[in-house]
Amino acid sequence: MTITGSTSARDRATIEDVAVAAGVSVATVSRALRGLPNVAWSTRERVSRVADELRYRADPSASRLATGRSRSIAIAVPLLNGWYFSQVLAGAEAVCAEAGYVLVVMCVADRAGRRGLVDATTSIDRRVDGIVFVDIPLHGDDLGTIAQTGLRTVTIGQSTDLFPSVGIDDVAVGELATEHLLELGHRRIGVIGGQAEDQINFVVPQLRQQGVERALATAGVAADASLQVGGSFSVAGGREAMTVLMQAPEPPTAVFAMSDEMAFGAILAARESACHVPDDVSIVGVDDHDVAVVLGLTTVRQRVSEVGARAARLVLDQLEGVEVPIGRYESPIELVVRETSRKPRRRP
Amino acid sequence: MTITGSTSARDRATIEDVAVAAGVSVATVSRALRGLPNVAWSTRERVSRVADELRYRADPSASRLATGRSRSIAIAVPLLNGWYFSQVLAGAEAVCAEAGYVLVVMCVADRAGRRGLVDATTSIDRRVDGIVFVDIPLHGDDLGTIAQTGLRTVTIGQSTDLFPSVGIDDVAVGELATEHLLELGHRRIGVIGGQAEDQINFVVPQLRQQGVERALATAGVAADASLQVGGSFSVAGGREAMTVLMQAPEPPTAVFAMSDEMAFGAILAARESACHVPDDVSIVGVDDHDVAVVLGLTTVRQRVSEVGARAARLVLDQLEGVEVPIGRYESPIELVVRETSRKPRRRP
DNA sequence: GTGAAAGCGCTAACAG
């Protein structure tokens, strides 16, 4: 048995079917079902009963065509596999579902950088009413183009002066992690993050880096650019980065990875080089990934799904006419000290 | 500065604008732009140039209303955070994007079990052209209702006789893991999986359990029901389950967790009880999660994103009129032996 | 090869 393209849908009831069955006009059905005023109690009652029996549901496309609203929003992410993004997605989806909105996911990974992004956006345009960009670098021109679509927009990570944004104090993240390491006595601190070569993310790693440098400066410790390596925010990337760091003429005694997943990779690399964590090298991550506790990873915790939920909520608010100030909505962060960070061993 | 609901979209070009600008009828524009026959070369050329200049794109809703096709499909998952699901999603999204389709995600977690599911499905109905159900238990009645919507459907995990399905040989998964443990000499093997109490997943854990029992039977080892504990497919769940297992009067010398995330939790629980892995207890997972290698976890690897991609492809195929036999599409699995499994220590 | 016109199913004035 096979399925071909010809499978046909059972005819679904239209608003007219309901109108006829209920003995009213389609306009009344529309009003009754959407809870608009000026409908007699009894009429409303009867109409919704009939609608139920007929399993009627307004066709979303027809509705969108008539009202301009699709009751769905999009979320654009640089990649879909990755702990951080799935948490954001989960948070956003929950809010949408709750509000009766549908969530469309778009991955704008390699998709031809700049051009591709704007392209994707304008192509999703009349399909959704709003969009949240998650850690996607939006440049000046893009912003304008996006604004012109009329899509209610919210960004996560980067903040712009056209749209509300949500995220965490990324500078503080870098500072917090670095201060922790400095307090333990570390002076040579490696950083694994998103360097120039990582298209994904842009401002976030940059801000965290600033935090690192600020903390270093405050402590009067010179920053060493050779100790910064990109890790593409993945386990594999973190592993490679750590390998590079350990091969340095004078390797760091501590490493700050800008995400837990990269930290995991770093731990792996360390072990592969018979380098003991934390005796030989301390490691601090960011996120508080579910597995962080399993590996005893010291990390800067953030409430990721809350961020996703908040962003979605802000898009919906705008759609519902709530006044949303363009500004930054910051979620709290917190240092969680576990076993991968310790004071440096005195050199022999 | 604030954004209110009144932000207005720049007026987008309609097919009529293009028609006027190109000096042809809307019908011709429609034909030309969709590559239909019976359009003069020159006309087609001119029309598409004009369309480009006007940045024209057919309105998806209008198009859907006229053709019945929305060029988008849905994917229903029991939860969004969770490594497995994000991999599936990534695979599916890639295929959709490639084909110019949009992907809608729906989380049907608690959403009131049975009723909620069907409800969600019928409500997404005319919004999308097809849907893939990922590890969502579909019962007899549901299947009929879903089939009646006319949505092109594919399931991942469970297989039905109404729709094509994709997944892995779950019985073999259980067997493979168990045989490995048996060969090492283990006889008391605990199982952490989705027992009755876990609404999520249903057939998959059951099949893997069958595999375990089959392997046990083949080896002439009696299965001990008290060694099976649900772990809700999360790190936290795995941890709790392991705690329970270790408190048994006669604890297992090895544990098979039906997902790596649960295995991670088990490792954590073991460490918390000063129980050494693998000296005191061996652990085997399923998936080959990115972090599995970091924890040295022995696991049954599966190519999750391929499964997601395959499923999406099958939905699109049906939509494109390709004949898709209703049947099972199986992805290969493979035992990856690492450090968490070892022969049992001889009891003192 | 191209155009005119009739919908697709719903909402939104505008009358009554």
Add this chain to the structure above:
DNA sequence: CTGTTAGCGCTTTCAC
């Protein structure tokens, strides 16, 4: 309170 009537923007016969 309820019905009538235009569209929303596109596709699709059916003529020319």
